[in-house]
Amino acid sequence: MLVVQKYGGTSVGTLERIHACAKRCLDTSRQGHGLVVVVSAMSGETNRLISLSNRLISQVHGDQTTQSDEGKGPYVVSGRVGHRPHQRELDQLVSTGEKVSASLLAIAIQELGGKAISLVGHQLGMMTDGSFTNARITTIDRERLHRELDAGHIVVCAGFQGLDREGNITTLGRGGSDTSAVALAAALQADACEILTDVDGVYTTDPRIEPRAQKLPHLTYEEMIELSSLGAKVLQIRSVEIAMKHRVPVHVRSSLHTGEGTWIVSEQPQQSGRAINLQTPIVRGVALDRNEAKITVTNVADIPGSIATIFGKLANDGVVVDMIIQNASRNGSTDVTFTVPEQDLDRSIEGLQALDLISSTSELISDRAICKISIVGVGMRTHAGVAAKAFELLGRDNINIQMVSTSEIKVSVVVHERYGELAVRALHEGFGLHQSAGEQQAAS
Amino acid sequence: MLVVQKYGGTSVGTLERIHACAKRCLDTSRQGHGLVVVVSAMSGETNRLISLSNRLISQVHGDQTTQSDEGKGPYVVSGRVGHRPHQRELDQLVSTGEKVSASLLAIAIQELGGKAISLVGHQLGMMTDGSFTNARITTIDRERLHRELDAGHIVVCAGFQGLDREGNITTLGRGGSDTSAVALAAALQADACEILTDVDGVYTTDPRIEPRAQKLPHLTYEEMIELSSLGAKVLQIRSVEIAMKHRVPVHVRSSLHTGEGTWIVSEQPQQSGRAINLQTPIVRGVALDRNEAKITVTNVADIPGSIATIFGKLANDGVVVDMIIQNASRNGSTDVTFTVPEQDLDRSIEGLQALDLISSTSELISDRAICKISIVGVGMRTHAGVAAKAFELLGRDNINIQMVSTSEIKVSVVVHERYGELAVRALHEGFGLHQSAGEQQAAS
Numbered sequence: 001m002l003v004v005q006k007y008g009g010t011s012v013g014t015l016e017r018i019h020a021c022a023k024r025c026l027d028t029s030r031q032g033h034g035l036v037v038v039v040s041a042m043s044g045e046t047n048r049l050i051s052l053s054n055r056l057i058s059q060v061h062g063d064q065t066t067q068s069d070e071g072k073g074p075y076v077v078s079g080r081v082g083h084r085p086h087q088r089e090l091d092q093l094v095s096t097g098e099k100v101s102a103s104l105l106a107i108a109i110q111e112l113g114g115k116a117i118s119l120v121g122h123q124l125g126m127m128t129d130g131s132f133t134n135a136r137i138t139t140i141d142r143e144r145l146h147r148e149l150d151a152g153h154i155v156v157c158a159g160f161q162g163l164d165r166e167g168n169i170t171t172l173g174r175g176g177s178d179t180s181a182v183a184l185a186a187a188l189q190a191d192a193c194e195i196l197t198d199v200d201g202v203y204t205t206d207p208r209i210e211p212r213a214q215k216l217p218h219l220t221y222e223e224m225i226e227l228s229s230l231g232a233k234v235l236q237i238r239s240v241e242i243a244m245k246h247r248v249p250v251h252v253r254s255s256l257h258t259g260e261g262t263w264i265v266s267e268q269p270q271q272s273g274r275a276i277n278l279q280t281p282i283v284r285g286v287a288l289d290r291n292e293a294k295i296t297v298t299n300v301a302d303i304p305g306s307i308a309t310i311f312g313k314l315a316n317d318g319v320v321v322d323m324i325i326q327n328a329s330r331n332g333s334t335d336v337t338f339t340v341p342e343q344d345l346d347r348s349i350e351g352l353q354a355l356d357l358i359s360s361t362s363e364l365i366s367d368r369a370i371c372k373i374s375i376v377g378v379g380m381r382t383h384a385g386v387a388a389k390a391f392e393l394l395g396r397d398n399i400n401i402q403m404v405s406t407s408e409i410k411v412s413v414v415v416h417e418r419y420g421e422l423a424v425r426a427l428h429e430g431f432g433l434h435q436s437a438g439e440q441q442a443a444s
Numbered sequence: 445m446l447v448v449q450k451y452g453g454t455s456v457g458t459l460e461r462i463h464a465c466a467k468r469c470l471d472t473s474r475q476g477h478g479l480v481v482v483v484s485a486m487s488g489e490t491n492r493l494i495s496l497s498n499r500l501i502s503q504v505h506g507d508q509t510t511q512s513d514e515g516k517g518p519y520v521v522s523g524r525v526g527h528r529p530h531q532r533e534l535d536q537l538v539s540t541g542e543k544v545s546a547s548l549l550a551i552a553i554q555e556l557g558g559k560a561i562s563l564v565g566h567q568l569g570m571m572t573d574g575s576f577t578n579a580r581i582t583t584i585d586r587e588r589l590h591r592e593l594d595a596g597h598i599v600v601c602a603g604f605q606g607l608d609r610e611g612n613i614t615t616l617g618r619g620g621s622d623t624s625a626v627a628l629a630a631a632l633q634a635d636a637c638e639i640l641t642d643v644d645g646v647y648t649t650d651p652r653i654e655p656r657a658q659k660l661p662h663l664t665y666e667e668m669i670e671l672s673s674l675g676a677k678v679l680q681i682r683s684v685e686i687a688m689k690h691r692v693p694v695h696v697r698s699s700l701h702t703g704e705g706t707w708i709v710s711e712q713p714q715q716s717g718r719a720i721n722l723q724t725p726i727v728r729g730v731a732l733d734r735n736e737a738k739i740t741v742t743n744v745a746d747i748p749g750s751i752a753t754i755f756g757k758l759a760n761d762g763v764v765v766d767m768i769i770q771n772a773s774r775n776g777s778t779d780v781t782f783t784v785p786e787q788d789l790d791r792s793i794e795g796l797q798a799l800d801l802i803s804s805t806s807e808l809i810s811d812r813a814i815c816k817i818s819i820v821g822v823g824m825r826t827h828a829g830v831a832a833k834a835f836e837l838l839g840r841d842n843i844n845i846q847m848v849s850t851s852e853i854k855v856s857v858v859v860h861e862r863y864g865e866l867a868v869r870a871l872h873e874g875f876g877l878h879q880s881a882g883e884q885q886a887a888s
Contacts (some may be wrong), residue, residue, distance in 0.1 A: 016501045022504070048545065056459045056548055060466070060555040086554050092562050095545035096540035100493065103537035104500055110530050113505040118536050122566040167567045412538050 002034040002149070002190045006159065006181035009043035010198040011255035012101045013029045018042075021255065022108035024196070025154050029114060034149045038159040038181040039105055041097025049094045087132035091161070091171045098158035098177065106156045113198035116154040119144070123161045126180065128162035128170045134318075135170035136238070137162055137179065140187040157184065175236030182239040186246035195235060198305050201262035202227065202234055204433040205286040209421045214432035218263045219284060220287065224250075226376040226410045238265065255351060267378060282379035282386060283431040288424050289372040292322060292400070293345040296365040297358065298336040302329040307336060309357050317351045317364050321407040323372075323414065333361070337403065339400070339414065342368055370402065370418035374412040375427055387411045393430035397425050446478040446593075446634045450625035453487035454642040455699040456545045465699065466552035466642070469598050470854040473558060478593045480632065482550055482603040482625040485541025491867070493538045531576035535605070542602035542621065551858045559597040563588070570624070572614045578762070579614035580682070580764045581606055582624065601628065608775035619680030626683040632691035637692050638697035639679060645706035646671065646678055646830065648877040649730040653865045656878035662707040663728060668694075670820040670854045671731050684708065684815045711822065725829060726823035727875040732747040732868050734861060735791040736766060738846070739811040740781045741802065746773040750781060753801050761795045763788045766859065767816070767849040777805070781847065783858065786812055814846065815864035818856040819871055831855045837874035844869050 005028065007021050021039075027036045102118040109116035125141020148155045159177025164170050172179050178195060185193035200215055202224070207213040219227070221244035227235040234252055241263065243250045253261025300306050307326065314321055324338040340348050345366055352358055380386045387404075390411050394401060398420065403414035415423055428434060449472065451465050467484075473479045525539060546562040553560035569585020592599045603621025608614050616623050622639060629637035645661055646668070651657040662669070665688035672681040678696055687694045687708065697705025744750050752769065758765055768782040784792050789810055796802055824830045831848075834855050843866060847858035859867055872878060 013494065015503045018500060019503050052459065052544070052548060053551055056462060056552055057555050059459045059463050060552050086551060089547045089554070091561055093544060093551075094542050099543075100496070100537060100541050104496060106502055106533045107497055107530065107537070108504050110533070111501050118533055120536065120613070122607075163566075169564070263706065264668045437670045 001032070001192075002036070003028060004036045004091065004185040004186055004188070004190045004193045005008065005039065006098040006177055006183050006193070006195050007040065007105075007255060007342055008177065008195075009040040009046070009207050011104065011196055012039050012041075013043035015104075017255075018101070018108050021196075022107055022112055022114075024255070025105070025109055025116075025299040026112055026114045029154050031036065036145065036149070036184055036190070037153045037154060037156045037215065038177055038184060039098060039101040039156060039176040040159050041094075042101055044099040044196065045100070046094050049097060050090070053090060053093055061295045070237055070428045088168055091132045095158070095161040095169045095171055098160050102156045102158040105404050106154075108155070109154055114154060115152050116156055117148055117428075118156040118158070119148070120158045120171060121161050124162075126157075126162040128164055128172070128182075130164040130166070130170065132166070132168075132170055134173040135162060135164065137172070137183045137242075140183060142187050145184070145188060147181055156262045171236075175233070175239075178236040179242060180237035182243045182246075182248055182250065185248045186242055191249045193243065195250060195252045196388045197234065197252065198255065199234065199252075200254045200259065201252050202264075202285070204284065206288060207430050209288065209424050210286075210428045210434070211301065213428070214433060214435070216262050216284060217260070218265060220378050221264060222409055223270070223284050223376050223378055223437070224264045226374065227285050228408075235264075259322065282377050283427075283433065284377040285375070285425045286424050286431075286433065287374045288420050289374070290420060291342045292339040292370060292372050292414070293342045294337060294339050294367040294370050294414065295345070295348060295352075296335055296367075297352065298335050298363045298365065299333045299361045300336055300357070302332050302334045306357060309355060310352065311338075313351055313355055314340070314348060317347060317349050319351070323403050325403055339370070339372070339403070370414050371418050372412055372414050373420060373427065376410045378409050380410070380439045381408050389430065390427060393426045394423055397422055397426050399426070445476070445636075446480075446503065446632055447472060448480045448482065448625050448632070448634045448637045449478075449640050450482040450621055450637070451483040451484065451549075451699060452504055452621065452641045453490070454640075455640055456483050456485075456549065457487035457591045459548075459828040461699075462545070462548050462552050463642075465549055466556055466558075468699070469549070469553055469560075470556055473598050479598045480593070480619055480634070481549065481598060481600045482628060483542060483545040483600060484603050484621040485538075486545055489541040489544070490538050494534070497534060497537055505541050535576045536613050539605040539613045539615055546600045546602040550598075553598055553600070553656065558598055559596050560600055561592055562600040563592070564602045565605050565613060565705070566611070568601055568606075568607035570601075572608055572616070574608040574610070574612070574614065576612075576614055578617040579606060579608065581627045581686075583617070588627070589632060590646070599762055601659045604757055617680065617682075618678070622680040622683035623686060626690075626692055626694065627688045629692045630686055631794050634692065639694060639696045640698065641678065641696065643678065643696075644698045644703065645696050646708075646729070648728070649868055649872050650732060653732065653868050654730075654872045654878070657872065658877060658879075660706050660728060661704070662709060664711045664822050665708060666711075666853055667728050667820050667822055668708045670818065670851070671729050679708075687766070692865060720881055726827045727817070727819045727871075728821040728823075730821065730868050730871045730875075730877065731818045732864050733818070734833065734864060735786045736783040736814060736816050736858070737786040738783050738811040738814050738858065739782060739792060739796075740779055740811075741796065742779050742807045743777045744780055744801070744808065745807045746776050746778045750801060754780065754796065754797060755782075757795055757799055758784070758792060761791060763792050763795070767847050767856065769847050773838060783814070783816070783847070794814070813861045814858050815861040816856055816858050817864060817867045817871065819875065820854045822853050824854070825852050833874065834871060837870045838867055841866055841870050843870070 012018050017134050099120050104119040106116040127139045128135035128137050158178040182193050202216050203211045203213040221240055224240045228235050250264040318341050322339045327335045349364055387406055399415050399419045401413045405412045456462050476636045496742040501536055543564050550562040571583045572579035572581050603624040605615050626637050646660050647657040649657045665684055668684045672679050694708040763784050766783045771779045793808055843863045845857045845858050
């Protein structure tokens, strides 16, 4: 068996935890598995490095203001964008965090009597495109990995980073170490990619919101993608996409004990070689995403191309738009409402203000005080009325729905952020998720 | 003009200092110079990383002992060597410190409106041999540097590190950023290599010991090599060797102001194109080295090869032996005394104990409570009696000399560490070094 294990920032957050990881690596290796390990930066380290850069920039500009404008509520943005360092240099900077963890873990394994070698970008041959701070992996040099594995080494890789074709260091975005791990597992056709983390697995919803949340023994890739995109911060969404494409069985489990976590596999369990019962209930999980903001553009001329101009501009600026609503046309113009990640709100507004299209007749209205609640489950494909039931459950608690979006396996609604947790609990209970799988079967 | 500037750890030790370095880089660049910058890790960072590794190793071994055995005095070593991490991993680990500084300095220059790019090992093409923790530079990829310089960039390089032929990260030893800078200056045939540091230049002796110490306006490479090897921690000795070999004019100066520091040039000022008066006094400087320890091997069989075995073993273990004294033979055996760097004492003893040669009749006696004082000056070549005068000056203060070593331009003596500072002051005054250069000329 060849296994890829990924240890997140908390799992390598202290020297004690690194010691524990090293022991676990050796246990896995001594079971006869070839082992490739991917590590994140020690928790807090990436933020420390980014903060160094931010404080340096403030220092250079004699700028004592910080982004204290965190007040929420609808307001028209006047548009000041903070200084941003050259992203190439930022990537060179923050990529050091994982290098430190990788070396330390390799040292710990060696001190425990194991054979280990740490590999960083240019040694690993982890190539990416040139999108600094958010690069995508293109190729991996398997030869070097196989050579080290054949030599009996536990190969410890610095996650979150790669190199572009010019040899610049790139990073893969927050959570990018997940993607490093899954990509390595795919390249090596590993038998499993274990994501070792500080939670026991994937839950039906956030247990801090709903204490009756249940750990899910298994999920499909599609369900995990929806849950990831909806704020369940267990896995970087791109990692699940790669896992799905290459059919990498992903096992999200605790780094603190060896109990089973949640397997993320394809819908056809017989194909993955695992005897997992996917007789799923209709809804598998409820996710809450507080990190979206809403923008309304009023009085957009209702002619072909206007809408395309708006979303083309946002795409060019690298802003990922989620939900979009266009109201019916009135007097040849229309209002368009959509959501963007909250941290992209200011520059979205600034970008849109630069458009000729946003003339004096249009107004940009933004609202940070929203959240998105989603229910996810492959079972919804063959069950009508899931959305209707969700609306009914929310209505019963007098929760006003601002936006709705549905897909084959998901229903998402935007509500005032004040009602987020209430909505999660209502849907979690309404769809019977607080019961164990067996009880659910019986109840349905 | 093409200039290489090196900023040491203190000079980039805080964000304020990095800001100041960035301004200085821009000033240099705006004077029309091409500029390559080499940076050390922020002061304390390398030690922090090494400490992480050491603490991790203690953690793994449940080892609460630290190297608290710093007590000095002659003692027979029982020989316990601490756990040492795999040096490859240690180099991967500590090399991150300079990468952080390089990115931050590039960011600061950019924020000030300049063009800058940071380059790390694989981007810089800084190749070394495979001696982890103490590698030597072999080749540098000039093409990339010229490309960036031609593009108008200030090129900020991570010092102290390179890559071996397998792509492993190597480091160049403490002070290795000096060597990075001089090697880059040599490769690019730069007009000057400026070492920007927290002192104003090279002094006749350590001003903390002798407040009347004078800043030297210039020194020859050979004098600087002797002073470096003798504890004047201004420059890594290897950097001066490279400078001498490639005739790189080195300017040691303060990073806090733009006053002239000390030029280190060849003996032939007309060849270096600088009008420097090298009518030097006999002695140029007095150095104190507290970091040596003395080992005596008693009763070594006085037959061919015994001595070679001892020093061959130490060389194989990578211990640099400095002074060696062999006493006259008694009864077919002899005592050999030599000095090694204090931090290598324990493993030197341990290595020697493994030799068959060190039989039951031999004893290893070590003494940390020594120091070495040296006087250096190219003028000594043509002046007899410098050593005799030095002995006389020390004798006048009742300082007992334990070992003596002389070269063409240097006299070194080992004395009890208690007398180190006294000896420095006696020699500094006795050779008239507290006078300015003009006064010295008149006095001689």
